[in-house]
Amino acid sequence: LEWTAPWDSERNEREVQLCFETGVVRNLVIDYIHPDGTVVPVEINANAHETSRGRVIQTLVRDVSERRRAEEALRRSEERYRTTVAAIRDPLHVIDRHYRIVLLNESFVSLLEELKLSGPYIGRGVFDLFPFLPDRVREEYRRIFTTGEVVSTEESSEVAGRRFETETTKMPLVTDGKVTGVVTVVRDVTARKRTEVALRESEEFNREIIAGAAEGIIVYDRDFRYVVWNRFMERLTGMSADRVLGKCRCDFFPHMREQGIDRLVARALAGETCLQQEMSFRVPATGASGWTS
Numbered sequence: 001l002e003w004t005a006p007w008d009s010e011r012n013e014r015e016v017q018l019c020f021e022t023g024v025v026r027n028l029v030i031d032y033i034h035p036d037g038t039v040v041p042v043e044i045n046a047n048a049h050e051t052s053r054g055r056v057i058q059t060l061v062r063d064v065s066e067r068r069r070a071e072e073a074l075r076r077s078e079e080r081y082r083t084t085v086a087a088i089r090d091p092l093h094v095i096d097r098h099y100r101i102v103l104l105n106e107s108f109v110s111l112l113e114e115l116k117l118s119g120p121y122i123g124r125g126v127f128d129l130f131p132f133l134p135d136r137v138r139e140e141y142r143r144i145f146t147t148g149e150v151v152s153t154e155e156s157s158e159v160a161g162r163r164f165e166t167e168t169t170k171m172p173l174v175t176d177g178k179v180t181g182v183v184t185v186v187r188d189v190t191a192r193k194r195t196e197v198a199l200r201e202s203e204e205f206n207r208e209i210i211a212g213a214a215e216g217i218i219v220y221d222r223d224f225r226y227v228v229w230n231r232f233m234e235r236l237t238g239m240s241a242d243r244v245l246g247k248c249r250c251d252f253f254p255h256m257r258e259q260g261i262d263r264l265v266a267r268a269l270a271g272e273t274c275l276q277q278e279m280s281f282r283v284p285a286t287g288a289s290g291w292t293s
């Protein structure tokens with residue numbers, strides 16, 4: 001008892017008394033103080049025996065310093081891991097090899113509550129919690145546990161009357177060289193998908209307006225190459241859009257430099273609004289000619 005660290009003295013005394021009463025103490029871990037002042041964690045297993053001199057305790061003491069250091073390193077690692085998981089804004093959960101949820105962050109809890117999926121969540125099978133998941137998701141998890149690869153997918157689901165689009169990334173959780181779990185990060189991209197659809201529809205609408213306009217519409221990039229050439233221009237010049245787009249303006253219309261149009265285009269690309277008076281044109285490649293303004 002004289003070696004016991006002050007903070008463990010009372011507990012050690014209780015365990016000694018318990019050993020006298022019950023005859024055994026198992027896996028008691030306390031701190032001893034070495035004569036040089038070093039704190040040494042030890043594990044004690046003891047048995048009480050009756051002798052001619054009365055009841056005595058036989059004790060086996062084992063230094064568990066290495067184990068404590070390993071446990072402390074593991075605790076710090078798990079704390080950093082959980083802190084990192086909690087800080088991730090996207091919903092995230094971790095499953096074990098039995099497909100049971102063993103960890104999830106606050107964002108994932110919020111998502112589950114929004115989808116009206118009731119708890120408890122920890123320890124529950126992922127396919128029990130999400131019965132709407134397609135069979136391929138089970139195959140993805142199986143593949144990750146087998147190969148350790150990362151799998152990224154896009155899904156469209158309907159839960160509680162709400163349709164939402166997600167990007168999901170599943171990553172292996174490796175311990176001692178073996179995949180022991182899968183970390184799944186779910187990003188709700190519903191708003192982005194809707195924006196992309198609206199943008200495509202808007203672009204298509206604009207293309208149809210430009211293509212059907214009763215006037216010639218031309219758009220240049222900053223290298224003076226054609227990026228828009230509508231149907232009116234095709235009819236006017238006899239040059240199809242496929243033939244013109246991506247080409248330089250002077251490849252087909254050398255008169256533009258002679259008439260100073262290239263300078264007007266350069267000023268327009270610099271942000272100036274420019275007006276061109278009536279001018280004649282000719283297209284050497286097709287023989288078309290006429291007047292434009």
